[in-house]
Amino acid sequence: MHALSAKLKRTKGNFTLNVEVNFRKGITGIYGPSGAGKTTLLHLISGLEYPDEGNISIAEEVIVDSQNKIWTPSRKRKIGYVFQEGRLFPHMTVRKNLLFGTIFQSKDKPLIAFDEVLHLLELEPLVDKRPSQLSGGEKQRVAIGRALLSAPKLLLMDEPFSSLDMALRRQIIPYLIKINQQLNIPMLVVSHDLPDLLSLTRELFLLKNGSVLGHGKYMELIEKENMLDVMRGSGLMNVIPFVVETHDKENGLSILVNKDASQEIRVERELIKDCCLVGEQMNVSLRPEDIALTLKEISDISIRNQLPGTIVKLIRKENRIYCIVDVGFKLIVSITQASQHKMDLCEGKHIWCLFKSMALLVNV
Numbered sequence: 180m181h182a183l184s185a186k187l188k189r190t191k192g193n194f195t196l197n198v199e200v201n202f203r204k205g206i207t208g209i210y211g212p213s214g215a216g217k218t219t220l221l222h223l224i225s226g227l228e229y230p231d232e233g234n235i236s237i238a239e240e241v242i243v244d245s246q247n248k249i250w251t252p253s254r255k256r257k258i259g260y261v262f263q264e265g266r267l268f269p270h271m272t273v274r275k276n277l278l279f280g281t282i283f284q285s286k287d288k289p290l291i292a293f294d295e296v297l298h299l300l301e302l303e304p305l306v307d308k309r310p311s312q313l314s315g316g317e318k319q320r321v322a323i324g325r326a327l328l329s330a331p332k333l334l335l336m337d338e339p340f341s342s343l344d345m346a347l348r349r350q351i352i353p354y355l356i357k358i359n360q361q362l363n364i365p366m367l368v369v370s371h372d373l374p375d376l377l378s379l380t381r382e383l384f385l386l387k388n389g390s391v392l393g394h395g396k397y398m399e400l401i402e403k404e405n406m407l408d409v410m411r412g413s414g415l416m417n418v419i420p421f422v423v424e425t426h427d428k429e430n431g432l433s434i435l436v437n438k439d440a441s442q443e444i445r446v447e448r449e450l451i452k453d454c455c456l457v458g459e460q461m462n463v464s465l466r467p468e469d470i471a472l473t474l475k476e477i478s479d480i481s482i483r484n485q486l487p488g489t490i491v492k493l494i495r496k497e498n499r500i501y502c503i504v505d506v507g508f509k510l511i512v513s514i515t516q517a518s519q520h521k522m523d524l525c526e527g528k529h530i531w532c533l534f535k536s537m538a539l540l541v542n543v
């Protein structure tokens with residue numbers, strides 16, 4: 180069963196959005212360049228804009244159908260919408276801002292109780308403050324809490340990170356992951372920042388010029404050339420889930436393991452001091468340009484991580500070659516054309532991926 184299905188057409192000036200979407204539960208990242216139609220899509224789903232034609236169903240319930248003249252107003256759609264800048268009421272305390280969400284609950288069973296929202300988003304110390312006394316990340320957490328208290332069947336977030344600096348982004352992401360794990364609702368998160376989105380989800384929906392370019396797992400999309408082109412714009416990244424296996428304090432290293440791959444894969448990361456206990460799960464980012472390829476394992480070298488793999492795809496973009504390498508999970512590696520020629524790299528070739536322990540960036 181699809182949590183959200185829609186077929187929508189909407190023209191604004193020279194721009195036309197014409198899409199068919201089917202979203203499941205869990206987090207989907209809506210990604211695309213500026214002007215692709217991401218916000219328009221969220222506006223149509225939430226009822227802030229009318230489609231010229233089309234239909235929308237949430238959990239199999241039809242809320243819009245232009246042919247049959249069905250139109251459900253925003254407040255009755257049971258959709259939580261978190262705007263870029265939070266949009267809290269400045270004259271109300273955090274408590275009152277949160278309680279505002281509950282007036283939209285209608286007779287339905289709440290998705291989550293008020294106290295649970297406080298706990299989930301760690302808002303207890305903030306309840307008597309006003310928005311002007313909060314940081315950007317705290318405001319964003321209150322806005323998310325308010326949306327959850329409206330008992331939504333669907334949560335929409337438009338650029339939830341863009342008003343936050345890097346440190347605050349890192350703080351918000353675990354809350355969104357917790358919401359996803361604890362509440363069984365679909366979440367659509369719009370962002371034009373690919374690494375941010377990948378910290379949340381690998382499930383992406385790509386839009387360009389008002390049309391759907393692709394929908395699926397990041398690594399599967401990346402193998403398609405036209406999609407790689409779009410994603411290159413905001414910085415391609417490998418984002419891999421790992422669990423902390425041990426902290427080797429003597430050698431200043433943390434050993435991380437990925438058990439989802441076809442075989443267990445261990446990597447070494449410079450000691451992660453402040454966060455992440457043994458057994459904790461985390462996303463680790465690795466830039467495609469921080470991985471080197473060699474034809475054999477190298478023993479006399481300071482690079483700690485050396486993973487054997489097979490090249491499954493080579494994509495040439497200008498002077499750069501993007502190699503998709505299967506090391507148990509797929510990695511995207513960026514090298515120069517000169518290196519490809521020198522090493523005679525081709526699809527199916529067995530190679531080693533080398534990266535320094537310091538190249539692994541810990542997200543959450």
Ligand SMILES: Nc1ncnc2c1ncn2[C@@H]1O[C@H](COP(=O)(O)OP(=O)(O)OP(=O)(O)O)[C@@H](O)[C@H]1O
Nearest residue numbers: 191192193194212213214215216217218219220371
């Ligand atoms: N009121 C309007 N009249 C005419 N064109 C509009 C109007 N509002 C938006 N557009 C155009 O619609 C297109 C899609 O805009 P939209 O805001 O949905 O894109 P987006 O993908 O969210 O972009 P961004 O990442 O920059 O926020 C853009 O080309 C924009 O210029």
